[in-house]
Amino acid sequence: MITIDGKVAIVTGGAKGLGRATAERLIQAGSSGVVVADVCAEEVRKAAGEITNTYGVEVLPCCTDVSDQTQVEAMAKAALDKFGRIDILVNNASICPVVSWEDATLENWNKILSVNLTGMYLCTRAVIPHLKSRGNGRIVYVSSPSAYIGSVVAHVAYGVSKAGIIALMKFVAKNFAGDGILANAILPGPMDTPMGHSFGEELWKAWEQKAPLKRHASASEIADSILFLVSDQSSYITGHVLWVDGGYSLT
Numbered sequence: 205m206i207t208i209d210g211k212v213a214i215v216t217g218g219a220k221g222l223g224r225a226t227a228e229r230l231i232q233a234g235s236s237g238v239v240v241a242d243v244c245a246e247e248v249r250k251a252a253g254e255i256t257n258t259y260g261v262e263v264l265p266c267c268t269d270v271s272d273q274t275q276v277e278a279m280a281k282a283a284l285d286k287f288g289r290i291d292i293l294v295n296n297a298s299i300c301p302v303v304s305w306e307d308a309t310l311e312n313w314n315k316i317l318s319v320n321l322t323g324m325y326l327c328t329r330a331v332i333p334h335l336k337s338r339g340n341g342r343i344v345y346v347s348s349p350s351a352y353i354g355s356v357v358a359h360v361a362y363g364v365s366k367a368g369i370i371a372l373m374k375f376v377a378k379n380f381a382g383d384g385i386l387a388n389a390i391l392p393g394p395m396d397t398p399m400g401h402s403f404g405e406e407l408w409k410a411w412e413q414k415a416p417l418k419r420h421a422s423a424s425e426i427a428d429s430i431l432f433l434v435s436d437q438s439s440y441i442t443g444h445v446l447w448v449d450g451g452y453s454l455t
């Protein structure tokens with residue numbers, strides 16, 4: 205069984221979907237504290253309360269817009285004030301609006317890049333000094349197959365942001381390996397989350413039929429891969445891009 209006993213994690217976009225499933229999985233695996241950070245203030249407080257009640261481990265909600273440097277720095281400080289350490293960052297928060305090429309604007313292009321890419325950069329920057337000082341740390345970047353194949357139905361900037369995340373991850377893996385920091389990316393296939401369903405039921409069903417396993421992933425199956433990458437069981441894996449798509453990319 206994979207354990208991360210005593211480790212403290214920050215999970216961005218933790219109010220729902222994959223972020224929430226990851227927060228729960230890390231706690232089930234022995235994490236001593238998790239910060240769930242999200243723009244949805246009410247939802248993030250509710251999620252944190254529910255997880256704490258279920259597992260009896262403190263989950264700290266942070267109302268954080270990952271694209272806002274001040275809020276991100278406050279999130280890292282809150283984690284340290286509350287738990288005294290940070291071991292793990294799960295860079296998960298993203299937006300994926302469906303906007304055609306014709307309707308795309310510089311404004312919505314900038315918005316998507318600022319949340320999906322700059323947000324992961326800011327969160328990385330905020331935790332690196334602490335991880336370096338401990339000589340240990342794990343960062344997982346949640347990318348997407350769109351990084352390789354381009355956005356499918358989403359705004360063009362979504363795939364661009366997800367490709368940028370992989371370059372960011374590789375930089376971190378190369379430059380901070382000597383500080384004991386391992387960084388990896390996962391590429392989930394279609395997943396049973398609010399984002400996964402936001403493209404409409406017709407597409408959802410069509411993608412399901414196309415999938416080799418004839419089903420989409422649950423968020424907790426994807427969270428399992430994140431748990432592996434932040435655990436001691438992956439101690440020689442860094443700079444890796446892990447497809448967790450049930451073979452969807454083969455179709």
Ligand SMILES: NC(=O)c1ccc[n+]([C@@H]2O[C@H](COP(=O)([O-])OP(=O)(O)OC[C@H]3O[C@@H](n4cnc5c(N)ncnc54)[C@H](O)[C@@H]3O)[C@@H](O)[C@H]2O)c1
Binds near residue numbers: 243296299300392395
């Ligand atoms: N759902 C899929 O099919 C799928 C497929 C491939 C990759 N992904 C990736 O997986 C990750 C999780 O996706 P999901 O399906 O759980 O999405 P979701 O939309 O269900 O949840 C995303 C969470 O991020 C939060 N968020 C949005 N903007 C934020 C911001 N500025 N600051 C902080 N939090 C913010 C939302 O409030 C929400 O709680 C994302 O990075 C997404 O791109 C999802």
